[in-house]
Amino acid sequence: MVELPRKIRVFYSLGQLGWSILAGIMGTWLIYFYLPPEESGIHVVIPQDSVFMGVTIIGVIMGISTLINAVTDLWIANMSDRTRHRLGRRTPFMRRSALPCAILLVCIFFVPFQNGIHTINSIWLLILLPLYFVAFTCYVIPYTALLSELGRSTEDRIDLSTYISVTWFLGLIIATFAPNIWETVMTVFDISKTASIQWTFAGLAAIALILMLIPAYTINENLYGSTNATSLDIKASVTAIFQNRDFRFFLMSELGYWFTNSFFQSSLVYYITVLARQKETDVGLIVAAVGVVSFLLYPLVNRLSKRYGKKKLMIVSFVSLFVSFIYISLMGMLPFNGFLQLIPIVLLSAVTSAISGILPNAIVADCAVYDASSSGENKEALYFGVRSFLTKFGTALSVIILPTILAIGNSIHDDSGIRISVIIAALVALLSLFAFLKYDEKKISASM
Numbered sequence: 197m198v199e200l201p202r203k204i205r206v207f208y209s210l211g212q213l214g215w216s217i218l219a220g221i222m223g224t225w226l227i228y229f230y231l232p233p234e235e236s237g238i239h240v241v242i243p244q245d246s247v248f249m250g251v252t253i254i255g256v257i258m259g260i261s262t263l264i265n266a267v268t269d270l271w272i273a274n275m276s277d278r279t280r281h282r283l284g285r286r287t288p289f290m291r292r293s294a295l296p297c298a299i300l301l302v303c304i305f306f307v308p309f310q311n312g313i314h315t316i317n318s319i320w321l322l323i324l325l326p327l328y329f330v331a332f333t334c335y336v337i338p339y340t341a342l343l344s345e346l347g348r349s350t351e352d353r354i355d356l357s358t359y360i361s362v363t364w365f366l367g368l369i370i371a372t373f374a375p376n377i378w379e380t381v382m383t384v385f386d387i388s389k390t391a392s393i394q395w396t397f398a399g400l401a402a403i404a405l406i407l408m409l410i411p412a413y414t415i416n417e418n419l420y421g422s423t424n425a426t427s428l429d430i431k432a433s434v435t436a437i438f439q440n441r442d443f444r445f446f447l448m449s450e451l452g453y454w455f456t457n458s459f460f461q462s463s464l465v466y467y468i469t470v471l472a473r474q475k476e477t478d479v480g481l482i483v484a485a486v487g488v489v490s491f492l493l494y495p496l497v498n499r500l501s502k503r504y505g506k507k508k509l510m511i512v513s514f515v516s517l518f519v520s521f522i523y524i525s526l527m528g529m530l531p532f533n534g535f536l537q538l539i540p541i542v543l544l545s546a547v548t549s550a551i552s553g554i555l556p557n558a559i560v561a562d563c564a565v566y567d568a569s570s571s572g573e574n575k576e577a578l579y580f581g582v583r584s585f586l587t588k589f590g591t592a593l594s595v596i597i598l599p600t601i602l603a604i605g606n607s608i609h610d611d612s613g614i615r616i617s618v619i620i621a622a623l624v625a626l627l628s629l630f631a632f633l634k635y636d637e638k639k640i641s642a643s644m
Contacts, residue, residue, distance in 0.1 A: 214403075214404040215404065228465050238389055262591050268329075272334055284417025294408040302394075310391075338577060354498060372483035379392075440567060443579075454587035459617055460520075462595070463598065472527060486546050513555075519544055561579075602614065
């Protein structure tokens with residue numbers, strides 16, 4: 197294998213930008229689109245009441261879809277690890293899954309009956325959402341596995357993680373600025389708000405597709421990566437991975453982190469429009485501000501992690517996450533009002549995002565390389581697949597629980613559901629910190 201040139205690093209990171217746009221749309225706007233506040237002006241197309249023990253239709257559908265996706269993560273990861281394609285183990289999956297992923301996302305928001313509540317709309321969502329998640333996984337798992345192969349050392353993997361962290365945040369910013377786009381579309385074309393949202397997401401999905409195809413067609417795995425397939429089946433591979441004690445504790449912390457991250461991302465629009473009483477268009481502004489501050493912190497995180505290790509900075513990230521949720525629980529009751537209330541969220545979220553955006557991928561890659569060096573089996577994709585399985589399980593719990601809690605009260609007149617959800621997220625963030633404290637970074641690094 198030859199040294200990885202800078203242009204390939206850039207091409208690789210553009211794939212992250214593409215799928216981050218799609219992930220940002222789903223994570224920020226899906227629940228809001230299907231469980232809109234009364235004052236939003238969005239057409240209600242599925243039942244809003246609870247169907248079982250307070251769980252809403254959208255909560256049930258998202259929970260089922262995410263659990264299905266979590267199970268397929270391991271299967272897809274193992275297929276990628278075992279693939280013996282002439283182009284490699286990763287890029288063939290990325291080429292085949294990018295287009296279905298973009299098309300399915302668009303279809304999710306274009307329900308058959310758009311002018312009222314209809315059972316067909318719920319069935320439509322129940323069918324398409326799992327299909328989208330599977331297509332998304334077929335791209336993301338092989339894509340992230342490439343990081344272990346393209347990075348020659350832990351420093352290289354930190355650098356690559358920094359690249360894709362930047363483009364991940366850019367993708368999220370683009371997705372959260374969607375209200376600014378759909379407001380313009382609604383004005384220019386004189387269409388309903390619901391229709392303008394749908395066409396906005398269609399345009400963003402097209403851009404994401406182009407970006408996702410760039411690394412799939414520009415990275416030569418035979419030249420820059422590793423095409424040595426593992427001989428282990430999925431059961432043997434997963435068993436071997438879970439024998440890694442330190443990776444288990446890391447997974448526990450990731451489970452909690454993504455549970456709380458899903459709470460935060462899906463509820464951010466409520467924090468801004470209900471607790472702080474600002475406009476929908478401020479969502480993109482806040483996320484952009486977090487992104488800018490995070491970008492300023494990236495060089496510092498990169499240098500400090502190489503000098504002091506990843507664990508210490510990850511602890512700072514979890515502490516910042518916990519404090520941010522405690523602060524959000526007090527919003528609306530503070531002596532200062534309006535947009536000023538959002539500034540501490542920007543600062544605290546930027547610290548968490550800068551650290552958690554870079555280091556977890558590098559930690560997974562380190563664990564995968566450590567395993568390969570000690571066992572002789574290359575299971576990079578399955579390491580990322582197992583992580584994805586656990587994080588999506590946490591996300592599934594989140595999307596089942598969050599709509600149920602928000603249904604208690606998600607408006608200016610009654611915000612009790614929003615505040616309850618924040619306290620739950622704070623407690624989970626604290627438990628995640630305790631789990632990560634047991635990760636032995638020195639052992640992993642010394643062995644490599």
